[in-house]
Amino acid sequence: MCGIAGHYCLDGKAPDSNLLAAMAERLAHRGPDGEGLKICGSTGLVHRRLAIIDLTDEGLQPMTNEDGTLWLVFNGEIYNYVELREELLEKGHCFHSNSDTEVILHSYEEWGEACLSRFNGMWAFALWDGKKEQLFCARDRLGIKPFYYTQAGGSFLFASEIKALLAHPDAGRDPDDLMLGTFLAWGVLDHSPRTMFDGISQLLPAHYLVVDAGGPKQPVRYWDAPVNPKIHGTTPDAIVSARLLDLLRDATRIHLRSDVAVGTCLSGGIDSSTLTVLINDIIRKEVPASVGSRQKTFSAVFTDRRFDESRYIDEIVQATGVDAHRVEPSAGQLWDDIDHLVWVQDEPFGSLSIYAQYCVMRLAREKVKVVLDGQGADELLAGYIAYQGTYIGTLFRSFRWLTALRELAGSMSRHRGFFRSAPGQLWERKARRSLFACPKETILRYDASLDTVLHRELTATNLPSLLHYEDRNSMAFSIESRVPFLDYRFVEYVAALPLDQKIRHGITKTSLRHAIKGIVPESIRCRMDKMGFVTPEEVWMKEDLRPFILQVLSSDTFRMRPYWDAGAVIRDYLAFLEGESPYSPEIWRIVNTELWLRKFFDQRPSPATAV
Secondary structure (H helix, E strand, C coil), rough: CCCCCCCEEEECCCCCCHHHHHHHCCHHHHEEECCEEECCEEEEEEEEEECCCCCCHHHCEECCCCCCEEEEEEEEECCCCHHHHHHHHHHCCCCCCHHHHHHHHHHHHHHHCCCCCHHHHHEEEEECCCCCCEEEEEEECCCCCCCCCEECCEEEEEEEEEEHCCCCCCCCCCCCCHHHHHHHHHHCCCCEEEEECCCCCCCCCCCEEEEEECEEEEEEEEECCCCCCCCCCCCCHHHHHHHHHHHHHHHHHHHCCCCCCEEEEECCCCCHHHHHHHHHHHHHHHHHCCCCCCCCCECCCCCCHHHHCHHHHHHHHHHHCCCEECCCCCHHHHHHHHHHHHHHCCCCCCCCCHHHHHHHHHHHCCCEEEEEECCCCHHHHHCCCCCHHHHHHHHHHCHHHHHHHEEEEEEHHHHHHHHHHHHHHHEEEEHHHHEEECCCCCCCCCCCCCCHHHHHHHHCHHHHHHHHHHHHHHCCCEEEEEHHHHCCHHHHHHHHHHHHHHHEEEEEEEEHHHEECCCCHHHCCCCCCCCCCCHHHHHHCCCHHHHHHHHHCCCCHHCCCECCCHHHHHHHHHHHHCCCCCCCCHHHHHHHHHHHHHHHHCCCCCCCCCC
16 A cells, blocks of 8 residues: 556656655655655656555565566555465566565566456556556556546646645646536535546546557546346345355455554444454454454444444444444544645545544554455445335336335335435435536436446445545555455455345345344344444534634635535525524535635645745
8 A cells, every 4th residue: 555656758858856756745644664766768656655565675666577677656455466476476477575566567467458357456556668668557446546647748647646646736726617516516526537626537446547658548447347137036045145255254354464453444334343253253263463363443433322333333342352442533623633634635525424434544543554444335235225215216117016015115114214304305405506606417326227326336426435535534644444345256246146135125235134144243233224434414513613614604715716606505504503404415515615625726836836
């Protein structure tokens, strides 16, 4: 896990070493263990190292092959590097390190672009191929690791974070109004190659990009996991759940491969609890040195019981005997941290729930260098309650009346509160979209068949933004975050399951719940609510944060923005404070966007004075 950046002069000139140094400095938090630079003719590569596998100097980057024709900067982990290394040794390749980085180099030598299909892991890398005189850039299947790029001043620039690209005075000088408007209205980001910085793009998950002197070519998709549209399958539940558990256990096992300490994020929900229990079982059977004899867990808790999952966390701690660590985020601390959090994230974020994760990562850095987290299970296994409405609609449209009525009855009996409040919340959010005065796309997350929605959530409308938050929050504290539910083998298996293995009788994550019976405590396995790392956002916005929010909304800069009707926004917030209208996340998104505009545009030096 690291930070990478590069400067490719398309006109053949030498890269700017000062620019490369500035880009590397802005990524220092991603790699405090070392820094490397390599100039290859018109290309410069920089690397900030977070040493996780092969802690010796042999693992330093940029890394080259035997004849110096390939140079690589890599961010991420290849979990099956041990097996690939053995295969490549048999084919005659010679290694000088024990790192997964070198496995990428030799895999590219052996298989070219097809090497990507052999990797099991998370990655974003750029490989300079001196023989072809081109950069080969690639991002992992699910987009766990970020890769941004732009063209400025006759050069192609890339980096792990947008802020590093902004070291170039001509890069991302203005917001992308369409992307910003879409975020404000719908709360989505990372659903497109475009970012909220004009002219800065991201390489989408499961894509690679070739860049030569003519500039970047069209990105190529190399993998997909289509979701099975079938309602029912013929494989018995017991076989499905046994296979699912085997795949998840093996994914968790290889995600523990590390030469430094590994811990676990424990929210008290089904996904993180399952990982915690599986890791404890692996400790007993395999004694991985990365975990030690006693697993360390990290959780966010709250005094307000409406947002607190302590009782579920306590059950897992009691059942496993883990070394549990907890933190309680507060509104006062949030406002102290908000400037750093906005800087860390690069783009505005949709809710304050990510602050709980930020606090958990800050806590974890005191004990470990790597954490495992449960991200991805909800999108794969239809874990959000809103998917049930989509599923019921899918059943009615396919004329499966009896199944649809059964699902409707199950959903209403188990989630009545959600379905009672959802229409009012949807109406309020629609009304608040009228506050915005900028162009926007229409993003209807749940408006399709369930298989289409789940695929879209996995690849565009939800998971990419959650992975964005997780990467920035963890790397802000030099922590590597790993997500075993997104092992591609598990993803492909779950995507291929029929829909009733995901939702049945109003119960989400059907096959996972079957798989963990007798393994995870029943009170957690049978939970019907959904929390995760949340904060009391509505309470904070009405009470503790009130003076800060009013200060932001009454500022001159806020009133001058072209993105909203400032007077209407203030009136709307005051109506919320007086109890005349309910809360919805649009209120935070507006405030957060104002803070983001100040940080990345108002405070940015002019081109004449920039680095």
